[in-house]
Amino acid sequence: MKKKEPPRTVHRPPSGYISVVPLGHIKEDVLRVVADSIQGVLRLPVDVTPEVGLPESAFMSARNQYNVLDLIKFLESNHAGPSLKVLGVTAKDIANPILTYVFGTAFMDGKAAVVSTARLQLSVNGELVSREQFLERVVKAAIHEIGHTFNIPHCHKDHCVMRASNSLTELDEKMSYLCDYCELFLAEAVGDALRTRSAQTRQAESG
Amino acid sequence: MATAETKKGAIAGFNFSEKECVWMRARVVATKYCDNAFDCTTCAFDKGMKKKMERESLDAGWNTKMFALASEEQRCRHALTGRAPRNKMCARNYECGDCPFDQMLDDMIQVDHTLFGPPQYLNAHGYLVPRDYYIHRGHGWARVEYGGRVRIGLDDFGNRLVGTVDRFRLPSLGTRFKLSEESFILSREGQEAGVKAPLSGVVTAVNQKLLDYPACAHDDPYSAGWVMLLDPIELKGDLKELYFGVDSVKFVESEAERLLSMITDDPQRAAALGGEPLPDIYGSFKEIGWNKLVKSFI
Numbered sequence: 323m324k325k326k327e328p329p330r331t332v333h334r335p336p337s338g339y340i341s342v343v344p345l346g347h348i349k350e351d352v353l354r355v356v357a358d359s360i361q362g363v364l365r366l367p368v369d370v371t372p373e374v375g376l377p378e379s380a381f382m383s384a385r386n387q388y389n390v391l392d393l394i395k396f397l398e399s400n401h402a403g404p405s406l407k408v409l410g411v412t413a414k415d416i417a418n419p420i421l422t423y424v425f426g427t428a429f430m431d432g433k434a435a436v437v438s439t440a441r442l443q444l445s446v447n448g449e450l451v452s453r454e455q456f457l458e459r460v461v462k463a464a465i466h467e468i469g470h471t472f473n474i475p476h477c478h479k480d481h482c483v484m485r486a487s488n489s490l491t492e493l494d495e496k497m498s499y500l501c502d503y504c505e506l507f508l509a510e511a512v513g514d515a516l517r518t519r520s521a522q523t524r525q526a527e528s529g
Numbered sequence: 530m531a532t533a534e535t536k537k538g539a540i541a542g543f544n545f546s547e548k549e550c551v552w553m554r555a556r557v558v559a560t561k562y563c564d565n566a567f568d569c570t571t572c573a574f575d576k577g578m579k580k581k582m583e584r585e586s587l588d589a590g591w592n593t594k595m596f597a598l599a600s601e602e603q604r605c606r607h608a609l610t611g612r613a614p615r616n617k618m619c620a621r622n623y624e625c626g627d628c629p630f631d632q633m634l635d636d637m638i639q640v641d642h643t644l645f646g647p648p649q650y651l652n653a654h655g656y657l658v659p660r661d662y663y664i665h666r667g668h669g670w671a672r673v674e675y676g677g678r679v680r681i682g683l684d685d686f687g688n689r690l691v692g693t694v695d696r697f698r699l700p701s702l703g704t705r706f707k708l709s710e711e712s713f714i715l716s717r718e719g720q721e722a723g724v725k726a727p728l729s730g731v732v733t734a735v736n737q738k739l740l741d742y743p744a745c746a747h748d749d750p751y752s753a754g755w756v757m758l759l760d761p762i763e764l765k766g767d768l769k770e771l772y773f774g775v776d777s778v779k780f781v782e783s784e785a786e787r788l789l790s791m792i793t794d795d796p797q798r799a800a801a802l803g804g805e806p807l808p809d810i811y812g813s814f815k816e817i818g819w820n821k822l823v824k825s826f827i
Contacts, residue, residue: 338675354760355702355733358678362734362758367675454701461702461734480741499738 338367339512340468341405343397345376345412345436352439352460356411359461360468363483363498364508366406374401376414390416390427390436397434406515407471409464410436425493426463428470431511435467446490455494462487462498472511474504552578564765565677605630648751651774653781655806657685659751663771664780665727667709667827670751671759671771678733679759681712683724686781688747688754690788690826691715691722692809697739697746700757704732708767713756715743717811722823728767730759747808784826791817791825 342357353370361368380392393416397408416438417423425442428435442459445451451459465483477484482501487493500508550561557578565572605617621628648659658664663671668687672680698714706712711723735757738745746754761767772780785806792814807813811822 351703357676358733358758358760359702361675361678362680362736362755369676453703457702481737497737497740499736499741 338369339406340364340366340368341401341403341408342368342370342464343401343408343410344370344373345393345397345410346414347373348411348413348439352457353411355457356409356460356464359498360409360465363465363500364468366512369405371401371403374410376412382417385417387415387417387423388412390418390424390438393436394427394429394432394434397436398432402433406433406512406519407468408434409468410434411439411460411464412436413439415440425459425487426467428467430470430475431473432471435471437463437467441490442493444490458498459490459493462493462496465498465500469500469504469508472508472515474500474507474511477501477504479503550574557582651778653686653778654785655804656689656781656785657751658777658781660774662751662777663727663768663773664777665709665725665771666780667725667727668784669712669724669727671727671768672751673764673768674758677761677764679728679730679761679764680755681727681757681759682750682755683715683746684781685750686784686806687724687827688750689806689808690810690822691717692747692812693717694743694747697743697756699735699737699739700732702732702735705762706730706732706759708763708770715746717819720819720823722819722827724756724827726759727771728759728761729763730761732757733760734758788826791821 338361340360342353342360344353357368357370360366376388377392377396380388380396382389393410393412397410401410402408415423416427416436418427423441424438426435426437437460439456439460442463443450443456462483466487469484474484476486479485479501481495481497481499482504483496483498484500484504485492485496487496550558550563552558552575553561561574565574603619605619617630648662651658651660659670659672661672663673664684665671668684668690670682670684674680694715694717696716698716700706700713706726707729708727709725710729712726714721714723716722736745736755738753739756746756748754788810811817811819
């Protein structure tokens with residue numbers, strides 16, 4: 323059976339609640355799985371936007387890494403658009419000034435988050451993991467960071483995706499779902515975000 | 530099969546309040562109904578219209594177009610999207626920023642802000658059959674969502690049939706299924722049942738909550754009990770193979786009667802009024818046997 327592979331990337335203003343922005347080149351299937359998993363688990367419509375180059379100003383040449391805090395600010399300032407939240411996905415290694423590397427970062431209750439696939443392809447022994455395991459890791463990191471943008475804190479219940487994971491082992495141990503408590507937080511936060519957005523729209527329309 | 534309530538070739542999406550193409554809603558074209566699950570990114574008609582508008586340098590906004598309509602056609606913008614009654618007229622020259630009705634609706638938006646708004650149900654001999662969902666003969670369901678993605682699960686009949694499931698085995702992200710191929714597996718007391726894919730596609734999300742809480746599917750088969758999201762391969766063609774609307778109800782009713790015939794000798798005479806099906810049919814009639822039940826229905 324021939325597979326028609328339409329890119330999910332939208333070349334018009336996104337109408338979903340969350341935009342996934344590729345920062346540099348990311349394979350289409352990775353973007354599709356990230357976008358669909360966010361839509362599947364959080365039940366919010368998601369778009370993928372065209373690729374955006376990483377800002378040179380965020381590059382820390384001494385560490386050969388990008389400063390994730392700068393990337394988040396870059397997304398907030400330049401690519402937020404009408405979406406409630408923006409998730410940048412990059413294959414480049416990212417870190418913040420204190421931590422030697424991060425899988426992803428978000429500002430709590432912020433507009434944007436960034437995840438990196440750079441360290442998710444290898445096992446703790448440095449061997450390549452399966453494609454399935456790699457995709458699962460990216461999905462968990464993506465949902466976790468988007469959860470933070472909705473002001474959901476770290477969770478300790480079962481295998482909830484909002485559980486903190488400082489290592490690949492911890493990332494592998496948790497799952498890609500929100501526990502019942504985090505689901506409640508999310509529903510409330512989405513309601514608040516939509517009310518805020520509609521108030522801002524009204525204000526803008528009334529001049 | 531998927532003929533009732535849907536025009537031939539059209540796709541019924543979940544929580545899409547109207548079927549009118551966005552270009553029809555803006556009155557740029559007279560008649561055009563969406564046949565691509567409002568996935569404009571893959572819509573040939575949308576691409577064509579955009580090219581045409583660019584070629585003719587047309588860039589009128591929707592409100593400009595509205596003023597060009599006759600006064601009796603100047604409906605509230607929310608009437609066009611189905612959030613207000615169809616005959617609701619605009620009384621404020623489309624200055625929505627000052628319109629109390631507009632603001633009231635915007636304040637109410639949080640009521641159905643997610644794709645998981647509860648479905649409306651039809652009743653088939655006590656089994657729940659959701660509107661706007663497609664049903665496969667193996668009791669998988671399919672719901673077309675934003676971006677043309679399709680959410681998959683096991684219907685109420687199937688869940689009641691297998692009862693208390695111990696474990697789900699979900700496919701890996703990126704797995705490709707053909708229509709009616711075994712897609713996910715549920716097991717109970719060491720016995721397994723493979724549920725057939727309601728349509729062909731690539732798995733792009735799975736519900737890992739089922740791994741920790743398998744009862745989710747039984748308790749809420751059409752919402753929290755979703756199993757996976759598919760990026761469909763042959764959406765229009767595959768949906769024609771599924772039951773929809775009234776056809777789904779008739780199918781589940783016939784399945785309920787077939788099940789009853791396994792349990793009682795004379796089901797045709799048992800015209801029941803009211804009642805709710807047992808939550809665990811296998812557990813209640815173990816003498817029928819797991820394999821027979823699964824082979825006959827799933």
